Amino acid sequence: MKANAPEVSALPPEPSRVTGLPDAAKAVTELYEAHALGLIRLAVVMLGDRPAAEDVVQEAFCGLYRRWHSLSDTANALAYVRSSVINGCRTALRRRVRQLTLAGFAEADQQGESDSAESEALVGEEHRQVLLAMRRLPARQREALVLRYYMDLDEGEIATSMRVSRGTVKSTTSRALAALGRILEDQS
Amino acid sequence: MNTLEIEDRIRTATRAAADTVTPDSLPQLRLPSERPFRSPFRSWFRPSSGPRHPRAVAVVWAQRLAPIAAAVAVIAVAVAMVTVSRNVDHSATSTGSASSSVSSGPGPVKAGPPLSSYVAAGKVPRYYVSVESHGNPNFNPSYAVVRATATGAVRGMMTPAAGHTVLAVTAAADDKTFILDTAPWASSSSNANQSFEPRSFIKLTLSSAGYVQSLKGLSVSVPAGQLMTGFALSPDGSKLALAIQPDNNKHEPDLTEVKVVTLATGAVLTWTANGTIGFGPDDARSLSWPENERTLAFDWEGNGPGIHTGIWLLSLDSGGGSLLAHSREAVTLLNQASPGVTPVPTSSGTAAGLRPASSPSAQPATTPTCQEDSIIDLDGSVIVCGAIAALNETVKPNGSGLQRGAETEYFEYSVGSGKVTRVLGHWTFGSVGALSVEVLWSNASGSVLIGVIPDSGGGRVGVISGNEFTPLHSAAASQPDLTGAW
DSSP states (O other): OOTTSOGGGSOOOOOOOOOSHHHHHHHHHHHHHHHHHHHHHHHHHHHSOHHHHHHHHHHHHHHHHHTGGGOSOGGGHHHHHHHHHHHHHHHHHHHTGGGGSHHHHHHHHHHTTTTSTTOHHHHOHHHHHHHHHHHTSOHHHHHHHIIIIISOOOHHHHHHHHTSOHHHHHHHHHHHHHHHHHHHHHHO | OOHHHHHHHHHHHHHHHHHTSOGGGOOOOOOOSSOOOOOTTHHHHOTTSOOOOHHHHHHHHHHHHHHHHHHTGGGTTTOTTEEEEOOOOOOOSSOSOHHHHHTTSSSOOOBOSOHHHHHHTTSSOSEEEEEEESSOTTTSOEEEEEEETTTOOEEEEEEEOTTEEEEEEEEOSSSSEEEEEEEEOOOTTSSOOGGGSOEEEEEEEEOTTSSEEEEEEEEEEEOTTOEEEEEEEOTTSSEEEEEEEOOTTSSOTTEEEEEEEETTTOOEEEEEEEEEOSSSTTOTTSEEOOTTSSEEEEEEEESSSSOEEEEEEEEGGGOSEETTTTEEEEEEEEESSSTTOSOOTTTTTTTGGGSOTTSOOSOOSSOOEEOSOOEEOTTSSEEEEEEEEEEEEEEOTTSSSEEEEEEEEEEEEETTTOSEEEEEEEEEESSOSSOOOEEEEEOTTSSEEEEEEOOSSSOEEEEEETTEEEEOOSGGGGOTTOOOBO
16 A cells, blocks of 8 residues: 555554454444545545445445454454445445446436536536546446555555456556546547 | 546546545444344354354354264265265244245335245255355355255255365256365465465265265366356256456456366366456356256456446357357347447336336336346246346435435346346335345246345345245345355
């Protein structure tokens, strides 16, 4: 992880070994308070949708809480929950494939994505064009771009996160950049 | 626009999107009220006492099973890495009635007949094998459990030797032959990537009573460094189909191989193309077989511009070569690259008249669309798949989180026309947790499925038929990432 990476990459405060429900709740809550902002931001970038992003992060922390006692090392808790968030985003994107139909795009474009992270009022027109273009990429390509350029992960870290090889990361990122360039040029 | 400029625009745009989330706008964490999850076996041993550490459970489990394990060791000698346990039935807490479990679900799903009646009528297999673990499978090796479909009762358990894990399972259509996908366990503390550990396969055969009759290590393997994204045992158990991304660091990083291995002879046929099968490693539902075994169905995402996913049928008579040249796309699930090609079942009107009479009449703003993983039925005439769309995602009135509903549909597509020919289940849920949907098994005609519907948590596995749902028993059936095979 790079030094200037978003705060989601920060090391977790190491919670103490817990044996009871109140302690588990306390530890998970503390972890949430320390890292929810970064994780929701990551999910927003992945999904382009604030409510869905909050949902994914909420589910990730609930999953952590339910499985707290099965963690062999609670110092891994942030790694676990971050992985859960990325997996949750991946699942959400997969489940929402229907939103990527042309009809869905047309509808989204017409509505101006008023409640999403792509809202022009929130991010500005130039950024909005890039974010909407990213939404038109296949889920794998978008994920690779987010991990590379938002999270600042290197190819090896992305490969681990996406559970693919470095070669696939390289080719996926390359194709995504090319496709994004074409989309942006078409828009201009 | 050059690459550096594009990269810079991505960085700044994603940062801007992230910054729309301000520190003072974070929702409050809402933890579930129940005790943290510990072990799927907790209730079997201490149903009325307090929780114990998972490792303690495992020790007791092993102690109880040791004599039986020794008794069946004679059939396990062929597979040194696997230990086999046969145990008396542990009936699930539920009685087998569907209605009690369904009523706890989130939506107006009509309860189907009891599982026992499905089993007695031969409409669903009597046994299945699920992959389970003590706690989070990301941090603990998994093992295989044989369960009775009707009751969830455990008929046996296959635990890999130390240092190994079971990743997935696929089944023949004879209700007794399964193949386990196993690999060395890559712990979270190691630098190893579980996805690229070498795969080996174990053939598991059940007796007519559902107990482990034999285990046999297969000569088939996937070398370290290769990524297996699909595997499926043929209906008669004679062939194993694999989807593999070989050494991706070479000239063709997106190369996918489909291999069909004849288990008796070791003969291998190979087809190749650039693109992706499956949605991740060890996907046991990205490939499926019809009964004639002359065709293999596979989900496919091409690597061209835009999203194009569909279900393709490979002609195995071709004997190998180009995957796409010897295949045809039977069902297009999504085609962003070619406007108008993607079938939209509801808005096109093709599915509206096919829905069950008890289907919800209200139409959602968007239409559920099938995911990549779909199953061809045994007679090879239809492909079945599950679809889901979120409904009315809103912030809860007290601002404490989100709430949403979901519309779930199970579609049957004609292999001949690529059109929806039947809606096997259609439900609207007022409030759900995860958007869970998946076909896990289909009968020969596609009229009876085992699949997942959403509930307040990660989803519920059960039998789907005639717009009715009968939930499976056992703790494993309520896990969202059930990796069982029938």
